[in-house]
Amino acid sequence: MSKPLVIVESPTKVRTVKKYLGNDYNVAATVGHVRDLPQKNIGIDIDNNFEPQYEVIPGKQKVISNLKKLAKDASEIYLAPDPDREGEAIAWHTAQLLQGKNRRFHRVLFHELTKNAILNSMQNPLELDKSKFEAQQIRRILDRLVGYQVSPLLWKKVQRGLSAGRVQTVAVRMICEREREIQAFDPEEYWSITAHLQKDEPPVFPAKLLKIGDKKAKVSNEEEANAVLKELEGETYVVDRVIKKTVKRNPLPPFTTSKLQQDSIHKLRFSAKKTMLLAQQLYEGIDLGPGEPVGLITYMRTDSTRVSNEAALEALDYIGKVYGPEYRPDKPRFFQNKKKVQDAHEAIRPTNVLRTPNQVSDVLSKDQLALYTLIWQRFVASQMNPALFDQTSVSVKAGRYLFHATGSTLKFKGYLMVYDAGDGDKDDNKIMLPVLEEKMILQCNKLEPKQHFTQPPPRFSEASLVKELEENGIGRPSTYAAILSTIRDKGYVDLVKRYFRPSELGFIVNDLLVSSFGDIFEVPFTAQMEDNLDKVETSQANSLEILNAFYNSFKQDLENAGDKMVSVKGVGVPTGIKCPQCEKELHIKIGKNGPFLACSGYPECRFTRNYDRDDKGGIVMETPPETEETDEVCDKCGKPMLVKSGPYGTFLGCSGYPDCKNTKTMNGGAQQNQATGIKCPVEGCDGEIHERRSKRGKVFYGCSKYPKCDFATWDKPVDKPCPVCQSPYLVEKSTKKSGVYLKCPTRGCKYREDPQ
Template sequence: MGKSLVIVESPAKAKTINKFLGKDFIVMASVGHVKDLPKSKLGIDIENGFEPHYEAIKGKANTIKELKKAGKSADRIFLAPDPDREGEAIAWHIAEEIDKKNEKTSRVLFNEITEKAVKEAIAHPIALDQNKYEAQQARRVLDRLVGYQVSPILWDKVRRGLSAGRVQSVAVRLICDREREIQAFIPREYWSVTARFETLGGDAFTAKLAKKDGQKIELNNGDDAKAALAELEGAPYKVAEVETKETKRNPAAPFTTSKLQQEAARKLGFTAKKTMMLAQQLYEGVELGDEGPVGLISYMRTDSTRVSAEAVASARDFIQLKYGADYLPKGPNIYKSKKKSQDAHEAIRPTYFQYSPDDVKKHLSKDQHRLYQLIWNRFIACQMTQALIDQTRAQIQAKNYTFNASGSTVKFPGFMAVYIEGQDIEEEKEEKLPALKKDESLKLLGLDPDQHFTQPPPRFTEASLVKELEEQGIGRPSTYASIISTIQDREYVLKDGKQLKPTELGFTVTDMLVESFPEILNVEFTARMEEELDQIEDGQMEWRTAMTEFYGPFSASLEKAKKEMKNIKAEEIPTDIVCEKCSSMMVIKWGRKGKFLACSAYPECKNTKDFTTGEDGKIVALEKTAEVTETQCPTCGKQMVVKSGRFGRFLACSDYPNCKSTLPYSTGVPCPEGDGGMLVERRTKKGRVFFSCSKYPSCKFATWDLQKLD
């Protein structure tokens, strides 16, 4: 009997699987997709039912050749890429290349890379899923139709290098709409009064002024607060009501992809892209010394909260052993997945309970360990008992005024002993109230009035944007990481701390797309397209029908945009600012970094300036002032100044143009490789800032984020 060939998409996954299968199996990796639409052209025959023209990806010809050769001599071929649409497309394209008649090819699916799961899948192979493949193909065709036909219009009207995307552009719109809400927000003043009390037993606590004459009190300004304080002067204070209730808090469900991205952002400060990269490493297999490669978590692209009975039983055994019977509910905690969830998958969970985070820490990178700990804790907590919390509410009366005090104490931690879900907006922490009795007299220590202003809605963070995209039904959780990365790479959005802020370019492009392609930029329309992709996968809709229904209105908008979309690249807005170099008038033009002032006599005069708009709407030119540094020019000895170019900041000689020496811009941070170099600021060709060693190319250290360096 000949050998069987198992094909996966990743070398790491191949290595992990190989140790489970005997000498009768050969395990090979395709290293991702082997075929795709061509990069140089649309690659879709619209007139012929949107037929896609796939071709071998550049550099994959040899991989395909090796797979064909191995497939020819194998008795059976098992295609084992990931169990999702993307994995199905990889499997489908491999089958087309190595076994066109489909005589000996089967599909195998597993949600975790364990010996039991892999062998079970091999023992029960299935046919390739045409519906799932066509759902992926429909998404690919949709995204290509939009991206490859709208982006060139932006190149023509705004600048080259820009991109539009069916989901990406909607994500930018959400961020722009939120920013406009913030800009339009008018803060409203209000005041609060906090009372500081002491009981007869000497215990101190605080309470907030809440009511006057039994009605909610509104203190709209300082005068209102002063009036309340004047009326309260000399008043006796006593406890009017006090009530303690036991409340129960349930553990959160195990992780789906989007919840993992949100929590990793909140608790670990990880980007969605970094979270998915680390999760993939943990899923495909990490070297654990003599154990070899071990897949520590289940498949990381899932929107299901379902968990296998075996995994639940293992978690319950662990809880019983480590925390005791009080922390173990009578039966398993079961979580319902949302309606559209692909419930063939499980939630993200540990695969082996003998490998606790502490046990494997020495084998993992710092960030791998932090993410594994997060996944482990969340899963263990989801099978633990409720937390019991005593919630106390008290009302303190003074004349016709009522103050409210509240406090809580954890009576029994339950799951909270292991995991508490993070929040995008931190809640005000409640203090612990002392024992209070009804009609008890209190000593007033002081009344503290405070001025406040209502706050605009917060800017999106990566965590809150992922949450919004999922709630609105835009895209799939598996695509969120690349979407968030792309909109920053294209300079539509920049990150300010954790906040996502639209750039002027982001606003401009979004407004142009909303005007020309209202359907594409419509949240409900985008969500409806996602539902249609789900229907295609479920066999309820034919993929070409979905493409036809989409393309009719879209092609009409496309033709209109080519003719009518505003050409801001060619636009020149006159101003009353005079060029100090040639006395011509200056105009507002559009460039790589947004609007700027340029001399109208260009190209004879190339003078440019940045500008700002005053409160009266008047354009004010900003004078260029070079930042002088202490660094001396290595050529002439004069001081170096900070300048900006297309690849970021750099140091230039102050005697330019007589001396044209330049140096990289140093951050003052030593290179962590310890080679004596300093980290300098650089930019990628796409304009993204990164930091690398000044000793390059002898030292190749680089990082995106200085703050993350230990």
């Protein structure tokens, strides 16, 4: 008798599932998706109701062949890919590939890879969810329509290799708009005044000026601050009001996907991508002993805070036994989901609360253990009693001035015994207030005026960008890690000291797309599209109507952009800056080494220059290293020749430019050569970079194939590839402050390695 076949998504799950099902079932994996839209063309018949044209993913023939072999005599096939839209699509495509006479397909959802969960799912199989599959399919079609029709436009107008995406472009837009808010921000000065007060004996405590008369205190400059100080001279400081209360701080819900990513970034310094990779490993199964793989956490792609009653009761029992009855609530705590949350899965929690981080520390890697600990602690804390703080607030009057101080002490740790969300270390908690009573006269030891300036909005970190995407309904939590990786890989943004900054390329592409595509790359439009996908999943919306409505607008924008979008390759982006040589306008263009300034009067005027941006986003032309005079004179006008730097390396140019435009390649005959072992970066050249010296003895580095190849640079190359843009080498730079450091030579790439 043939065995039923269970098909999971990941090979890692096979052992875990097979352990609990035994030899009565065959278990195999699809290893991800088995069919998808073709890579070489759009793969959508737009005129035929957007019919997708699926094909087997290259390299998956062997996997499919094995599945067909195992399914050959099986009448019952259980499809168990991940319990989300992507998993439903995998199940759907697998069923189509394995269709056979008298063969029945069942959908089983493993929300956690434990014995009870797996056996229960197998005993209660479901039908394939067509609505969920359609939600995945329409998302895939929308992404393909945008990506495969806008990206070629960027190749034509900007440069090859660029991409646009329905969601990734909105993420880049958020980062660009935040950067421009920062650039446009004008700081305003303000002053705080703090009175350092005490009773007859210490402790001294700080109280900040809160009101002047009946209005909120506003001290704008030093002159106003000095006037306040002068008026306070000789005033008596009297306790006006004392309020004592116990403040309760409740624990946070267990993790959703986005909250896990945010906390992991903050607390563990893991990227969103790394967080999801580790969470996948913990979900799919860890070998706790010889032949004992078990899933340690529930499914890690969820936006629900729901937990099962069984898991909550298990946590309460553990809390009472380990931490004591005062930490255990009388009943489980359940958290309200936000609106529009898909509640198919529980929150992310340990599959067994008794499996503490300490118990699994020997079988987990350092990073796996760190993430598991975070998940375990957050879940256990979510079922504990609140933390209690004794808080005292005091108001002190001095003439018409009112000062205020707040101090608090921890009365009962509650959930903070297990997990601190990071909000338990506020300044108020550090202030020790003496016992104070109303009408008590205090001594003022000193008045401390302090100058401040308002701050611009902060740049996005990975955590805050994930939070912004989630709060605006952009994308899904399961896609955030991929979005953050893509926008960096394409060079649209740089991650500088853990904060996103748009690159010049990012600004250029963003401006072109936003100006050409109206609604499609707006936050509200993208959020509404996510709502539409959710409605398709719950059978509340028609997918064809959504596609038609989207494409009618998009098609018109696409046609207009083809005609009207500025060609950065050709005309370039106008800057409003005059060319220093002919006074025509300079335009931004993009070359193989990134953006640069070029005269719009080309070819009559060939002026080009690298540039940077100041703090306000204004263009600042770089001063080229072309002032080194040589002993050689121009053979046309007799003026000294200068060492100049051009797009193809270093050369000699006449100091009489633009009246004399004579140039010469640098003479390598009298130079001492020393091989660096680094291949020449010029495409098609098989030379090697050598260390050389100019006639005046200055060291530079040039190609061994000179004069056939005139590549040259002043910076010492180092045989180490750039991890960001894959430049084959880095160069040495130095400053007085930082000393020697390594930097990528590719224009536009800001990668550097700071001194060790």
